Amino acid sequence: MALNPDFIGKRYPDTDPYLIGREKVREFATAIGDFSPVFHDVVAAAALGYSDLPAPPTFAFSLTMKAMAAAMFDPELGLNYALVVHGEQGFEYERPLVAGDEVVVKSYIADVDTRGRNEFLTTAADVVTLGGDLVVKTRSIIVSRGTAA
Amino acid sequence: MNIGDVVASKTVTIERINLVMYAGASGDFNPIHWNEAVAKQVGLPDVIAHGMYTQAQLGRLLTDWLGDPARLLSFSVRFSAPVVVPLEGGAKVELQATIGAIDGDVATVVLTATSGGVPVVKDAVATVRTA
Numbered sequence: 001m002a003l004n005p006d007f008i009g010k011r012y013p014d015t016d017p018y019l020i021g022r023e024k025v026r027e028f029a030t031a032i033g034d035f036s037p038v039f040h041d042v043v044a045a046a047a048l049g050y051s052d053l054p055a056p057p058t059f060a061f062s063l064t065m066k067a068m069a070a071a072m073f074d075p076e077l078g079l080n081y082a083l084v085v086h087g088e089q090g091f092e093y094e095r096p097l098v099a100g101d102e103v104v105v106k107s108y109i110a111d112v113d114t115r116g117r118n119e120f121l122t123t124a125a126d127v128v129t130l131g132g133d134l135v136v137k138t139r140s141i142i143v144s145r146g147t148a149a
Numbered sequence: 150m151n152i153g154d155v156v157a158s159k160t161v162t163i164e165r166i167n168l169v170m171y172a173g174a175s176g177d178f179n180p181i182h183w184n185e186a187v188a189k190q191v192g193l194p195d196v197i198a199h200g201m202y203t204q205a206q207l208g209r210l211l212t213d214w215l216g217d218p219a220r221l222l223s224f225s226v227r228f229s230a231p232v233v234v235p236l237e238g239g240a241k242v243e244l245q246a247t248i249g250a251i252d253g254d255v256a257t258v259v260l261t262a263t264s265g266g267v268p269v270v271k272d273a274v275a276t277v278r279t280a
Contacts (some may be wrong), residue, residue: 024174031174032168032205036213048217057208057221061174061201081179082191086200088272090225096218139225145192 001114002148007148011108012070015061017130018063022099025053032056052099059097060136061089064125067107068140071123077109079121079144087120087141094134103131110139119144150248150279157214157246161206163198163232164239171202176182185236197231203242203269207260210244211275220278222255229271232264241266248262254280 022042029039034056037044045053072079097103107125114120120141127136150156168182177199180187188196204226212218234240242264249259260273 028174028194031167031170032202033161034205034209034212036209038212038216038218048219054218056205057212057218057224058201062177064179065175082181082187084179085181085197085231086228088225088227089200089204090223092223093221096221102160126155 003070003078003121003144004076005112007071007074008112009108010071011106012067015063015067015105017102017104020055020099022053024033025055025059025099028062029056030061032058036124048132048146050098054096054098057091057093057096058089058121060091060127060138061140063110063127064105064107064123064138064140067105067125067143068123068142071109071121077121079142079149083145083147085143085145087143088139089141090139092137094136097127097135101135103127103135104130114148117146117148119148150251152248152251155245156248156258157210158244159210160241160243162239162241163202163234163280165196165234167239168196168198168234170200171199171205175199175201177201183192184267193231193233195233195235198234198240200226201231202225203228203262206242207244207262207270207273210246210260211258212276214246214262215277222276222278224275226273227259228269230264230267230269233271242269249274251279254278
């Protein structure tokens with residue numbers, strides 16, 4: 001089933017506030033094989049001026065993915081999750097996310113596009129503190145393989 | 150630092166256990182990253198790595214080099230081919246970061262990732278604060 005282009009510009013509700021935990025940062029860093037002290041040791045992080053552990057740069061995707069899921073599982077949009085692969089991912093950082101940050105994700109569908117038999121869903125998602133400060137802007141393209149009409 | 154300098158490179162081995170750990174830590178449980186039957190059913194040769202796992206390896210290359218993750222200003226990647234991760238032996242991915250441009254205190258870094266001789270990312274770039 002083809003994706004519905006009427007969804008371009010559609011905004012989804014902000015995600016529930018997410019409190020970044022120190023152990024979550026350690027777990028994520030461990031999962032990507034990163035044992036650099038800055039992501040594990042609060043003293044090493046403090047030496048660089050952080051109030052707690054900063055998260056590795058791609059951690060933000062774990063948060064924006066939840067916002068993207070609202071679009072991906074929106075039955076009106078018509079995406080088949082099993083046929084989806086990640087096409088592109090970009091981040092623009094104001095600063096790293098840090099344990100103790102409580103953030104929400106504000107997202108919208110930036111584009112729906114067809115190239116050949118594949119369809120491309122572009123979502124933009126901003127990670128913002130509860131105080132309203134932008135931390136990281138993200139842009140994701142997911143590819144629905146072979147589903148174009 | 151000059152344009153064309155290779156500032157970081159490494160080879161990582163991705164095994165199934167890494168994808169399972171990444172699924173748990175990131176919350177991305179798409180079965181194409183851990184269930185061979187589902188992967189094949191949707192036309193993939195085998196289980197494939199999360200694109201974000203590959204990007205995380207490039208991120209690690211950058212932050213190891215930079216020291217402070219705050220020096221990373223932007224970071225984007227196009228996933229051009231899947232990293233196929235067989236049950237036995239996993240997949241090797243070769244990573245490299247090269248200075249592409251310098252503008253004052255900001256450098257553009259061109260990133261490559263190759264698995265089995267095939268580039269698995271395209272248009273992969275980061276901007277970093279060098280001072």
